[in-house]
Amino acid sequence: MSNGRLTSIVKISLLSAIMALTSSAFADPVKAAFVYIGPTGDHGWTYAHDQGANHLKDKMGDNVEITRIESVAENSDSARVITSLARKNDIIFTTSFGYMEPTIKVAANYPDVKFEHATGYKRPTDNISTYSARFYEGRHVIGKIAGRMTKSNVIGYIASFPIPEVIRGINSAFLAARSVNPDVQIKIVWVYTWFDPGKEADAANALIAQGADIIMQHTDSTAAMTVAEEKGVHAFGQASDMSAWGPNAHLTSIINNWGPYYADRVQAVADGTWASSDTFHGVPEGMVAFAAMQNMPDDVKLEAEMTILDLEFGDVHPFTGPINKQDGSPWLAEGETPPMFPDIITMDFYVEGIDSKYPN
């Protein structure tokens, strides 16, 4: 009798132990959702986020279920999309600045769901995190390459909109290019679009006709790279590896590497350790990465790789004084680096040495 009772106790405890074990090992997969501003085939911003989602899937396999919604306009539509996703998911990544208000609104209604908003800064409830990348560190590296590679001493820059993100890139690339080549000048053309291959190509053609032999872009399509290839000049890719469009033109691309961050955050949800945070990662953390360095002499390549190492170890900051603003007024003193806020976050001026007028 007591023997039978004992075995049943053993059985039950064994059973519960097994159940506990299985429930932790075979827990329900984390449901993660991604909201994209554009098509995944843009080979720029959205493509890079989608690659990040792929990385997440590779990393977590069956432990994650991913939903992706593309081309969601930044209007009331996005609130509707985010709400419907919030009903079925554990964590939602909203990958464009314009999703800020809808994300906040929906997050307030779904306190159990985690929200991750890219490039935003508002976190009113503790289920919202924000994240972005220090792309200007990438611009620092390509600026050095450009300064060394240009023969005409004119770098052409295709810029999208005059927002701090783009201004930071221009200043960073210019300062780096000047640091290795005091004669270099930068020509900036604003196209006021993120994605219009025809206009981007026109802009690249205009810059090349005006003497630029290196093209940098802060727009999303591969058009400028194809023009550079055709015209026999060099260019840098944006957001993803664009070497396929310019076998002879492509020097390197700045790659937006969101994958590791996505994997970390979703894993944190699985582990129950997720907490609201503000992330602004760069080259050291691997959020800003590079495609293969091509079509350049070994010494230039070596210097670029050393620059990447310096950034990784935190030995250099792309904005290190002395730097004056374009009008000659002092910005940073000798050896000084700017604070993240407000200087870097809200940057709205060119540095001294850039010829172009600041867009208004």
Add this chain to the structure above:
Amino acid sequence: MNEGLVFAIIIGISIASAPLIFAAIGELVVERSGVLNLGVEGMMIVGALAGFVVEFHTESSLLAVLAALLAGMAIASIFAFLTQILLTNHVATGLALTLFGLGIAAFVGRSYTEENIELISEIHIPLISDLPIIGPLLFGYNPLVYLAFIMVFLVWWFLFKTKQGLILRAIGDNHDAAHAIGHNVIRYRVLAILFGGAMAGIGGAFLSLVQVPIWGEDMTAGRGWIALALVVFSSWQPFKVILGALIFGGITVIQLHAQGFDIRISAAYMSMLPYLATIVILVSLRIRDKNKTNRTMPNCLGRIFHSTT
């Protein structure tokens, strides 16, 4: 400014204008027949995709252009069927066609965003192309640019020098009268719509075959709408399409070059200009119409024709 830069600007303008000329000259014929097709953007994007896909698989520019032409016609035939046979509203159907075209091109073109192709390049004629100044100025353009100009001439010749052109214009001005004297209104209009589709298709393909050798969703980026504005700008006169296209296309290119020289003209004003010009011309047309001095707008534009006999 050196010589090379001037040529670069001129060639740049020709490349920015040509797709507008194609799309607008097609739409001009459509509107002359009394049909308003707002689906130009949709037909262009489908043409851009078809041209790209065929160029990618066959590496034949001729086939690519032909495919774009047929694709444009195919999608225009939907519009023709709906508006001419089922008598749907032109404006609503045209808008639907644009949305449909953008959607289906994005869907079908999905796997082609990773690819690139060889551009159709200028033809180099020995000796002639090498002549100083005249060479690049007259013979330095892309073959499709010449085709655009030839099409404008052909459309002018058709509309104003042939009997069929006269009938087409008559149908556009008064379809009931044209029908009463025995002309087949529907047939003329369907053919005009198909021609419009073919031209918009080539215009779209110009973007993906001449301007940039890539395919991207939404790569027409509003050029179809500019082409529509251009038809109004030209007050339905073929040769004024060229003038308008050079201005509309030229604005973009000159604006980009001006920035390089640090001449700042607000980009917002620049992108507004084509539409602003169109509004001004619309208003002036209206005033002229009131004075009955020169009526150019087809009278039956956008009106549904229903034969009662």
